[in-house]
Amino acid sequence: MTTPRPGLRERKKQATREALREAALRLAVEHGPDRVRVEDIAEAAGVSPRTYNNYFASREQAIVSAVTADREARIAAAVAARPAEVRLADAVTEAVVAQYTNTGEREQKALLLITAQTALRDAFLEAAAGIEPPLTAVLAERLADAEAHTARVLAASVAAAVRIALEGWLRPVQSAETAERHTAAGLVLPSGSLPDRLRAALAPLAPAFDAAEQHTRP
Amino acid sequence: MTTPRPGLRERKKQATREALREAALRLAVEHGPDRVRVEDIAEAAGVSPRTYNNYFASREQAIVSAVTADREARIAAAVAARPAEVRLADAVTEAVVAQYTNTGEREQKALLLITAQTALRDAFLEAAAGIEPPLTAVLAERLADAEAHTARVLAASVAAAVRIALEGWLRPVQSAETAERHTAAGLVLPSGSLPDRLRAALAPLAPAFDAAEQHTRP
DNA sequence: ACGTAAATTTGCGTGCACGCACTTTTCCTG
DNA sequence: CAGGAAAAGTGCGTGCACGCAAATTTACGT
Incomplete structure (x- = not known):
């Protein structure tokens, strides 16, 4: 129903998007994030530079998207999967935490990279x-x-809370030197516990969720 | 205390910023928003194009800033001004509504302009x-x-709610032709009541404010 | 009043985002 | 299995954002 049909067209499109993401991340890791031009990414993906911009609105977006993938969609799906009995606020919080508490080793390296550059x-x-x-x-x-x-206001508030949690999580690493030291010391994750930060950021919104839920079926 | 001293330097800087805002808005109104180049704005303000970009990160930002001015700061000030007895949620809502319930005729024209172009x-x-x-x-x-x-999460949620309210308020006008018809009919404001939309968008957050307030002094 | 340190302005060069018009590929219907 | 419509890819041109380093302006102590 959500997939009326794969279709060749759609598959090719996803393949191109994937190739671009992949190339962007690989080149960024290899040569450093600011030493890779759009032209290079496009070439590595076997596509014209102009096409690149049909998929991503900025160079940063491509790199980040290789890490982010479709995490946002998965969060929504996870919420939907929870039984209707659980408190909505809890369902959302756990879904968010679960999807941000990954992750593969590949993502670790990429995060280090992301931390190093403001853009x-x-x-x-x-x-x-995007959530x-x-x-x-x-x-x-x-x-x-x-x-x-x-629903929209609550969703946007969740997005804002997540942004704040991530911001606080990434803050301590700000400079490239700090990142270096962390890597040398074997500390891959920036600072503190991301799940804790996410829970803390989402907690203030719980009463709003409760009230909305009550209002639906008292 | 917040103004240790005006200082010549600071005054000149503000003057330049003001001149750029003013020029940007005037030229946008005169020739249409997409027919004004940064070069033109800079020249009209008597400054180099490069300097222009020291003040604004995008062409749109300059135009919008002429309308927005420091509305965000005024909202915060208005909240601070309310007596501590009033419900925090109400204080915030009223402050937001008051500051968005403008406004001069100049702002009306500018809003029409803004509505016409996606960027x-x-x-x-x-x-x-910015709130x-x-x-x-x-x-x-x-x-x-x-x-x-x-505090940060709540503030960010308010910002998100306001964004949603404004978005809904501007939506019906989307196309330039619609804007034309509205002007011809004398309807300057896009659609519906902005105060109502703002209140409606902020309402779902009230329980969160109440809970936070309770938590402070039970 | 002078000189030095700090902040601001400016010119230049580089990549980039994106509108537009055109070509190529995929899709669908008779 | 045409053949034409729709969609994706591409080349080109324009304006823009921004790093960098030199020039200019402001601030302030002596």
Whole structure:
């Protein structure tokens, strides 16, 4: 139903997107994030530079997207998968934590990279805003009869909270030297516990979720 | 205390910023938003194009900033001005509504302009995110002993809600032709009541504010 | 009043994002 | 299995954002 048909066209499109992501990340890791031009990425993916920009609106977006993948969509799916009995606030929190508590070794390296450059950090944080649309849809379903925009506001608030948590998590590493020292010491993860930060950031929103839920079926 | 001294340097800087804003808006109104180049704005403000970019990170930002001015700072100030007895959620809502319930005739014309072009609309919406820092400071003061990040999350949620309200308010006008018809009919404001939309968008967050307030002094 | 340190402005060069028009590929229907 | 519509890829041109380093302006102690 959500997949009326794969279709050759669609598959090729995804393949291109994938190739671009992959090339962007690989080149960024190899030569450093600021020493890779769009032209190089496009060439590595076997596509014209102009096409590259049909897929990504900025160079940073491509690199970050290789790490982020479709995490946002998975969060929404995870929320939808929870039984209707659990507190909505808990369902959302756990879904977010679960999806950000990965991860592969590949992602670790990439995060180090992202931390090192301001433009990449910003793109990474901004990518978290992508939770809003899918999460809005899921929340709207749960809060069925409530006013339509409530779901949207809550979803956007979650996105904001996640952004804040990630920001705080990445902050201590700010400089490239710090990153170096951390790597040397074997500390791959920037600082503190990301799950804790996420929970803390989402906690203040719980009452809003509870109220919305109550309003639906008292 | 916040003004240790005006200083010639600072005054000149503000004058330049003002001149750029003014020039950007005037030229955009005169020739249409997409028919004004950075070079033109800079020249009209008597400054080099490179300097222009020391003040604004994008062409849209300059135009929008002429309309937005320091609305975000005023919202925070308005919240701070309310007596400590009033419900925090109400204080914030009223402050937001008051500051967005403008406005001069000049702003009306500018809004029409902004509505007409996607890039400008985006910049306008993104500008609303500027509420976060000052609002965080004010909220942190009210929620003194609560965990520090609560203020930040709430402020960011407010910013998100405002963005959503503005988005819905601007949506019906999307196309330039629609804008034309509206002007011809004398309807300057895009659609519906902005105050209503703002209140509706902020309402779902009220429980979160209440809970945070309770937590401070039960 | 002078000189030095700091901040601001400016010119230049590089990559980049994106509109537009055109070509190539995929899809669908008779 | 055409053949034409729709969509994706491409080349080109324009304006722009921004790093860098030199020039200019402001601030301030002596």
